[in-house]
Amino acid sequence: MAQVVASRPVHGSFVCASAGSAKKSSIDELKPSALPSKFFRAKEQQKNKRFLRNVTVMVKRSLRAEPEVLPVSPEDLPKREEEFQHLRGVQLGNTAVGMWSKPTVRRKTKIVCTIGPSTNTREMIWKLAEAGMNVARLNMSHGDHASHQKVIDLVKEYNAQSKDNVIAIMLDTKAGFLGPEVRSGDLPQPIALTNGQEFTFTIKRGVGTDSCVSVNYDDFVNDVEVGDMLLVDGGMMSLMVKSKTEDSVKCEVVDGGELKSRRHLNVRGKSATLPSITGGNLDWDDIKFGVDNKVDFYAVSFVKDAKVVHELKDYLKSCNADIHVIVKIESADSVPNLHSIITASDGAMVARGDLGAELPIEEVPLLQEEIIRMCRSMGKAVIVATNMLESMIVHPTPTRAEVSDIAIAVREGADAVMLSGETAHGKFPLKAVKVMHTVSLRTEATMTENDTPPNLGQAFKNHMSEMFAFHATMMSNTLGTSIVVFTRTGFMAILLSHYRPSGTIFAFTDDERVRQRLALYQGVCPIHMDFSNDAEESFNNALSFLQKQGMVKEGEEVALVQSGKQPIWRLHNGESREGQSSMARAARGLLSRAAREQLVALAPREGRTACARAMKRPPVRRVREPRESSLCEHAARVRVMTDIAISASLCNNDSIEGDQTLVDRPISD
Numbered sequence: 232m233a234q235v236v237a238s239r240p241v242h243g244s245f246v247c248a249s250a251g252s253a254k255k256s257s258i259d260e261l262k263p264s265a266l267p268s269k270f271f272r273a274k275e276q277q278k279n280k281r282f283l284r285n286v287t288v289m290v291k292r293s294l295r296a297e298p299e300v301l302p303v304s305p306e307d308l309p310k311r312e313e314e315f316q317h318l319r320g321v322q323l324g325n326t327a328v329g330m331w332s333k334p335t336v337r338r339k340t341k342i343v344c345t346i347g348p349s350t351n352t353r354e355m356i357w358k359l360a361e362a363g364m365n366v367a368r369l370n371m372s373h374g375d376h377a378s379h380q381k382v383i384d385l386v387k388e389y390n391a392q393s394k395d396n397v398i399a400i401m402l403d404t405k406a407g408f409l410g411p412e413v414r415s416g417d418l419p420q421p422i423a424l425t426n427g428q429e430f431t432f433t434i435k436r437g438v439g440t441d442s443c444v445s446v447n448y449d450d451f452v453n454d455v456e457v458g459d460m461l462l463v464d465g466g467m468m469s470l471m472v473k474s475k476t477e478d479s480v481k482c483e484v485v486d487g488g489e490l491k492s493r494r495h496l497n498v499r500g501k502s503a504t505l506p507s508i509t510g511g512n513l514d515w516d517d518i519k520f521g522v523d524n525k526v527d528f529y530a531v532s533f534v535k536d537a538k539v540v541h542e543l544k545d546y547l548k549s550c551n552a553d554i555h556v557i558v559k560i561e562s563a564d565s566v567p568n569l570h571s572i573i574t575a576s577d578g579a580m581v582a583r584g585d586l587g588a589e590l591p592i593e594e595v596p597l598l599q600e601e602i603i604r605m606c607r608s609m610g611k612a613v614i615v616a617t618n619m620l621e622s623m624i625v626h627p628t629p630t631r632a633e634v635s636d637i638a639i640a641v642r643e644g645a646d647a648v649m650l651s652g653e654t655a656h657g658k659f660p661l662k663a664v665k666v667m668h669t670v671s672l673r674t675e676a677t678m679t680e681n682d683t684p685p686n687l688g689q690a691f692k693n694h695m696s697e698m699f700a701f702h703a704t705m706m707s708n709t710l711g712t713s714i715v716v717f718t719r720t721g722f723m724a725i726l727l728s729h730y731r732p733s734g735t736i737f738a739f740t741d742d743e744r745v746r747q748r749l750a751l752y753q754g755v756c757p758i759h760m761d762f763s764n765d766a767e768e769s770f771n772n773a774l775s776f777l778q779k780q781g782m783v784k785e786g787e788e789v790a791l792v793q794s795g796k797q798p799i800w801r802l803h804n805g806e807s808r809e810g811q812s813s814m815a816r817a818a819r820g821l822l823s824r825a826a827r828e829q830l831v832a833l834a835p836r837e838g839r840t841a842c843a844r845a846m847k848r849p850p851v852r853r854v855r856e857p858r859e860s861s862l863c864e865h866a867a868r869v870r871v872m873t874d875i876a877i878s879a880s881l882c883n884n885d886s887i888e889g890d891q892t893l894v895d896r897p898i899s900d
């Protein structure tokens with residue numbers, strides 16, 4: 232069960248660097264002088280209209296800080312050791328206030344960085360984290376367990392030291408047991424392939440010469456045919472199959488380039504039909520490695536159907552591993568099964584590299600949009616990946632098309648955008664993160680509520696938790712507040728994230744794993760905190776933490792949401808009810824009986840029934856239709872729900888008995 236507790240102003244004596252200063256409008260702050268003034272006039276008018284609408288319901292807008300956009304300059308990476316030391320000092324808590332300059336906070340769209348030779352040191356992990364990385368991705372197709380272990384340890388070290396920032400860890404499994412991923416083998420150094428030259432792929436192991444390289448898939452020779460077009464790295468190079476022998480495929484280079492170690496190989500229009508490679512152990516080694524290291528996510532390559540996701544989830548359950556599964560949509564075969572695959576998973580990655588090699592390339596943007604829409608409608612996380620800032624592997628500034636690509640993914644509502652080679656082996660990994668940060672932040676700042684992709688409200692309105700999240704979002708949007716959520720399992724924070732509230736979701740959790748996992752979700756700023764038995768104390772601790780860190784300002788209103796079968800205002804099962812927190816009592820007393828009856832009348836039918844039950848009275852008649860988007864309505868609903876939830880859980884111990892409409896699905900939090 233979940234409760235929206237209250238909206239509450241922040242008080243305290245802490246004055247952070249920017250507190251109290253009159254805030255310029257976001258438009259002024261973000262306005263680059265070169266943009267046409269007409270554009271901004273229209274935006275201001277739109278904004279004023281919204282403001283007036285709010286005024287009619289007598290709501291004071293909050294002082295929520297607007298996002299700041301950092302300029303991206305073409306200078307090289309900051310290399311100074313002092314700067315690193317300063318960052319370290321900040322993280323270690325040497326600076327008391329005003330450290331809320333961290334880019335990770337105001338930006339909602341998260342950044343996944345692939346860690347490789349350019350970034351696998353302590354210094355670089357630290358710098359990436361400070362520049363805006365939210366998730367560190369380890370690609371198990373490259374490197375070995377020892378090198379990945381080192382990175383995992385470094386990320387955990389960072390997390391342990393960082394009070395206000397956290398990095399999730401994602402293992403990208405190489406295919407094997409889980410599906411066909413065909414790759415060329417290792418080469419001592421890159422080979423230049425020129426158009427028209429002959430080149431051979433062999434299933435013999437360990438070959439890597441100027442004219443021949445191994446492939447990792449034994450049936451390669453059987454599955455390709457003369458006339459097939461082989462694509463290297465999703466089409467960066469292509470080779471036509473000219474002839475075959477028992478163990479080799481002879482090709483003519485059609486589009487040449489530089490062939491490096493362990494490149495993806497696809498057969499145009501055919502890879503999807505290659506039978507899955509079964510029986511390999513390597514992937515399971517990687518999965519066990521992830522379990523041992525308590526990573527947060529697996530990104531599972533080449534998922535073709537839901538079966539493999541169930542199989543993996545069953546395995547994780549059997550070893551009590553709390554790891555979420557992100558399916559990589561990269562095979563043409565996965566497309567007809569998208570719905571069931573995504574349903575079985577915790578989220579999806581639009582892996583555009585292989586997708587673009589398996590399907591006509593012009594389908595990729597359409598599929599990206601569709602996958603994001605599907606994930607959003609199902610409440611699953613979604614990541615857009617590959618080539619987002621490809622040119623920055625070698626150049627210090629991105630192409631304009633790449634910038635647009637990021638903006639599109641943000642507008643479409645992705646939880647996260649991903650960097651691959653840019654951070655793994657590129658020359659400008661930090662700059663790439665900064666560009667991604669800046670472009671995402673800038674794009675988010677121009678998104679109005681209308682631009683926000685449709686939320687889950689319609690799909691899930693029958694369920695108590697979703698009702699809370701939906702109305703809490705609407706209320707915080709109308710009030711212009713951030714949301715502070717207390718969650719032990721992360722469920723409520725993730726749910727709120729899916730509704731895409733316009734304010735930051737500050738998610739307080741007493742579980743380090745949950746804190747780490749929440750780093751992936753759009754708009755969520757996860758913070759670890761031990762909960763007190765007295766909820767009022769937990770609320771105050773959270774608010775003073777936020778204020779100390781400069782995350783909220785004195786006088787700013789926040790919406791407090793808490794959730795779960797293990798709510799923070801109630802002691803665990805079996806423990807005394809003496810400990811009923813003052814907040815529970817306060818929330819119960821939010822409304823007078825008369826006001827409650829009036830609000831019951833405003834609430835939706837299910838709410839009226841449940842509330843009346845909780846109040847042990849027959850349902851009251853609805854007196855008027857609620858007005859959509861009205862603050863009164865949302866506040867009324869959340870307060871009624873708070874009241875119902877508190878009364879019901881006090882009476883019924885965890886559920887609102889008898890109201891199947893509101894408790895028709897198990898609540899995982």
Ligand SMILES: Nc1ncnc2c1ncn2[C@@H]1O[C@H](COP(=O)(O)OP(=O)(O)OP(=O)(O)O)[C@@H](O)[C@H]1O
Nearest residue numbers: 345346347348370372373374493584651652655656
């Ligand atoms: N751990 C690593 N060690 C060495 N090189 C790496 C590592 N991780 C990534 N790279 C390099 O960075 C490149 C881009 O990374 P990326 O994860 O996109 O790999 P990829 O080969 O394109 O596979 P995938 O399709 O799984 O993303 C790799 O091709 C590889 O050259």
Ligand SMILES: CC(=O)C(=O)O
Nearest residue numbers: 582583584585616617
């Ligand atoms: C990320 C990945 O695996 C792809 O784009 O193919």
